[in-house]
Amino acid sequence: xxxxxxxxxxxxxxxxxxxxxxxxxxxxxxxxxxxxxxxxxxxxxxxxxxxxxxxxxxxxxxxxxxxxxxxxxxxxxxxxxxxxxxxxxxxxxxxxxxxxxxxxxxxxxxxxxxxxxxxxxxxxxxxxxxxxxxxxxxxxxxxxxxxxxxxxxxx
Numbered sequence: 001x002x003x004x005x006x007x008x009x010x011x012x013x014x015x016x017x018x019x020x021x022x023x024x025x026x027x028x029x030x031x032x033x034x035x036x037x038x039x040x041x042x043x044x045x046x047x048x049x050x051x052x053x054x055x056x057x058x059x060x061x062x063x064x065x066x067x068x069x070x071x072x073x074x075x076x077x078x079x080x081x082x083x084x085x086x087x088x089x090x091x092x093x094x095x096x097x098x099x100x101x102x103x104x105x106x107x108x109x110x111x112x113x114x115x116x117x118x119x120x121x122x123x124x125x126x127x128x129x130x131x132x133x134x135x136x137x138x139x140x141x142x143x144x145x146x147x148x149x150x151x152x153x154x155x
Contacts, residue, residue, distance in 0.1 A: 003106035005062040013061055014053060016073055020091055021046055031128050032151050064107045071098040074107055076114060079124055087115030089125035104137055
């Protein structure tokens, strides 16, 4: 198994944006946002970081490929707080049918190399609390919790 990262072609990028925006809204709603707030947040993020449908300066939207076949995507860029030398995983997705075969781990290791090759000294990310599989993967790769948000519905 050879896993690689390559720039996402423009035609695929437009499709990726629609799919990822929708998934991000769903994730935010699952985490507690109402639909309007989740949509506003997604719109603001995509307008800032993928203006006009093209990644902003310093952002890379990449295909994750196994032996030349696309199996997912990876969006890397600068840290949202502007931390110097810290790359950020804005999104990583492995196609549902391809999960459980080590592709997410391989993609994250390639992400680390990608950031290192551009002078980065750290890689950060955000993961929704309900995404236990991703949290376990990141922890197994040595990622540490640096912040934690919690919520309790009051009924």
